[in-house]
Amino acid sequence: MKIPVLESIWVTSATVVTLISTLYLGFAEIIGNHLQYSKFTNSNSISNNNPIKLSSKIGMLIFYTPAFLAGLVSFFVFPGGGLRFVLLKSAVTFHFFKRDLEVLFIHKYSGNMVLGSTIIITLFYFFAAAGLIVVHYLSLGLPDPSIDTKYIGLILFILGISGNFYHHNLLSKLRKNNEKQYKIPRGGLFNLVICPHYLFEIVIFVGIAFISQTPLSFACTFGDSMYLIARSYETRKWYLNKFDDFPKHVKCVIPYIF
Template sequence: MLSAITALGLFYPPPPSIFLTAMSAITCTSLAFIGVSEVRGKHLSYSKFWSANKPGGGGADPVRISSRAGMLFFYTPALLASAAAFAVPSLMADERGLLVALALLLHFLKRDFEVLFVHQFSGAIVLDSAISISFSYFINTVCILYAQYLAVGAPEPAVNLKYPGAVVFAVGMLGNLYHHILLSKLRKKGDKGYKIPEGGLFGLVICPHYLFEIIIWVGVALMAQTLNAASFVLGSAFYLMGRSWATKRWYVSKFESFPKGIKALLPYIY
C-alpha cells in the first residue's frame, strides 16, 4: 500500500526507519482514538471541558496548574525542537527542510505568543493532560523534522507541493490567529464566563480556529511531502473533528439561544 501511495508522486518513499514507521501509525491511531473519546464525552482535561472530567465522590483531586502555564508547557518543548533543527547543516541546506523547520518554528512561536498576549483564561489544566499534550507536540515535531532530515538528498516527489504548502500554511496561520483574537474579545478583563462566539466564520461553525489549525498542518504536510507528516495531519483532523463536535454539544447544552444552523467544524457540512 505504501508503494502505491508513493507511486502517485506526492510523497517521498518511506525511509528505512522502524521508529518513524511505528510513530506514524501510533500518532494517527492514537489521535483518532482521542477524537472518538471526545465525541463520547471523555475529554482531555483543559478549557471548558475540565468540569466534565472532575472526579466525584472520594476520588483524589488531580494536580492542576494555571491555564497559561499549562498551555506554555503544551507548546514550548516543540518550539525548542523546531529551533534546534536550525543547527542541523544538511537540513538547513535543503530548501524543503528549511521551509518545514521554519513553518514549525513560526507555528509554535505563534502559539506561545497567543498564550502570553491573546488568550483569555478561565480555569486550570490537569497536569497529566498538560504532560501528554506537550509530549505529543514535541515527539511529533521531532518526527516530522527527522523524516525531513532522512529525505534530504532523496529524489524529489514527482509533484512539487512545497510552495502551495507554504501558501496553505500562511492562510491557516492567519485564519487561526484571527479567530483566536475574536475569541479573546468575548471577555472583558476579569470576566470568566462563556459567550457564543461571533464574527469571522463563527457564524457558520463553532470551531473555525480548529479548522484553520488543520489547514496549518495540511500546509506543513504539503511542504514536507513525507508520510509521517501526512499521518500527523490525518490524526489531528480526526481529533479536532471530535473536539469540535464536543464543543458544539457543550454550547448547545449551555445556551438555549445557540443558533441551530451552526456546524461544528466544516461550514454547511459538519
C-alpha cells in the same frame, strides 16, 4: 538512495504510532473521555479522581514551548537540507512560537487545566514537531516527489496561521476586563461554525504536510484533523447544552457541512 533499514523501521513506527495515538484521542473525545483543558476541565476524563491542576496560562505555555524549542534547535542540529527542509523547519517553529505569543498576549483564561492532560498534549506536540523534522531529515536522500506541493503547502500554511490568529483574537475580545464566563462567539467564521480556529489549525497541518510530503507529515495531519473534528463536535454539544439561544445553523468546524 534508500533510507537504511533501521531508519526506515523508525520512520514507519513513528508514522503508525502518531496515527494510532491521535485517532485514539479523537475517539476518546467522542465517548466523553475529554482531555481536560478549556471548557472541559471538569469533565470526565482519563485523569484520576483528584487531579493536579495548573493555571490555564501555565498549562498552555507548557503545551507549546517544547515543540517550539524543538523546531528552533533543529536549525542548528540539521542545518541546510534544501528549500523544502528549510520551509518545514520554519513552519513548525513559527507555528508553535505563534501559539506561545498568543498564550502570553492574546488569550484570556477562566480556569485551570489538569496536569495529566497537559503532559499528554505537550508530549504529542513535542514528538510531532521533532518527528516531522527528523523524519524529513532522514528522507533527504530520497528522490523528490513526482508532484511538488511545497509552494501550495506554504500558501495553505500562511492562510491557516492567519485565520487561526484572527479567530483566536476574536475569542479574546469576548471577555471584558476580568470576566470569566463563557459567551457565544460572534464574527468571522464563528457565524458559521463554532470552532473556526480548529478549521484553520487543520489547514496549518495540511500546509505542513504539503511542504514536507513525508508519510509522517500526512499521518500527523490526518490524526490531528480527526482529533480536532471530534473536539469541535463535543464543543458544539457543550454550547447547545449551556446556551438556549445557541444558533442551530452553526456547525462544528466545516461551514454548512459539519
